Amino acid sequence: EAQVTQNPRYLITVTGKKLTVTCSQNMNHEYMSWYRQDPGLGLRQIYYSMNVEVTDKGDVPEGYKVSRKEKRNFPLILESPSPNQTSLYFCASSFMVNTEAFFGQGTRLTVV
Amino acid sequence: GESVGLHLPTLSVQEGDNSIINCAYSNSASDYFIWYKQESGKGPQFIIDIRSNMDKRQGQRVTVLLNKTVKHLSLQIAATQPGDSAVYFCAENNGGDKIIFGKGTRLHILP
Numbered sequence: 201e202a203q204v205t206q207n208p209r210y211l212i213t214v215t216g217k218k219l220t221v222t223c224s225q226n227m228n229h230e231y232m233s234w235y236r237q238d239p240g241l242g243l244r245q246i247y248y249s250m251n252v253e254v255t256d257k258g259d260v261p262e263g264y265k266v267s268r269k270e271k272r273n274f275p276l277i278l279e280s281p282s283p284n285q286t287s288l289y290f291c292a293s294s295f296m297v298n299t300e301a302f303f304g305q306g307t308r309l310t311v312v
Numbered sequence: 313g314e315s316v317g318l319h320l321p322t323l324s325v326q327e328g329d330n331s332i333i334n335c336a337y338s339n340s341a342s343d344y345f346i347w348y349k350q351e352s353g354k355g356p357q358f359i360i361d362i363r364s365n366m367d368k369r370q371g372q373r374v375t376v377l378l379n380k381t382v383k384h385l386s387l388q389i390a391a392t393q394p395g396d397s398a399v400y401f402c403a404e405n406n407g408g409d410k411i412i413f414g415k416g417t418r419l420h421i422l423p
Contacts, residue, residue: 204355233411242401242415243356250409258410290355298344298363298405303355 202227206291206304213281213311221276221307223291229302231294232274233258234266236287237306243290249274250297281311324420331392333417335385335402344405347376347387349398350416356401359387389419397421 233248245258249268265277294301343364348356375388
């Protein structure tokens with residue numbers, strides 16, 4: 201089954217404690233991206249990757265890092281989480297930027 | 313700020329009627345547009361897309377219309393059903409590397 205898998209689905213952490221949210225896709229897609237979703241603000245792109253070892257900033261990259269060492273995986277790293285990063289996060293993948301994207305189920309992160 | 317927006321944050325439609333969800337965009341260079349549906353507790357799901365060389369595209373019960381003159385996009389859902397209740401997002405790509413999403417419209421289906 202074609203899918204994008206994120207883990208964990210829910211996470212509560214404390215300020216400053218490094219965390220990683222994993223994302224994996226099984227469709228051999230080249231384009232992957234991370235979004236955060238906040239009430240009234242819709243989906244905002246954090247980082248994206250055009251292919252292996254190619255990553256770039258989206259609209260809200262501050263406080264986040266990503267890596268793309270393999271085509272299927274695109275982890276999101278918060279080196280020092282802060283309460284303003286409390287949000288719902290989605291990973292997505294597609295063949296190219298201008299084709300249909302498949303989204304993961306989301307990760308609800310709370311930073312206290 | 314985002315270049316893609318929506319005219320109405322919430323839309324209520326009688327079951328069986330047609331729904332029309334609107335979207336305005338500001339970047340005339342945008343050449344790819346896409347609609348997603350997000351049900352409660354789930355990630356967005358693709359509905360339909362359209363490229364700028366077209367002004368209309370139809371799917372199963374859905375139609376997307378693109379008016380490049382006024383930079384307007386709409387999603388029409390025929391014979392709206394309870395399962396259509398969701399938040400609908402439009403998104404655009406301006407030929408670059410990013411996808412920009414609108415803020416979403418919540419569709420309520422009235423019995």
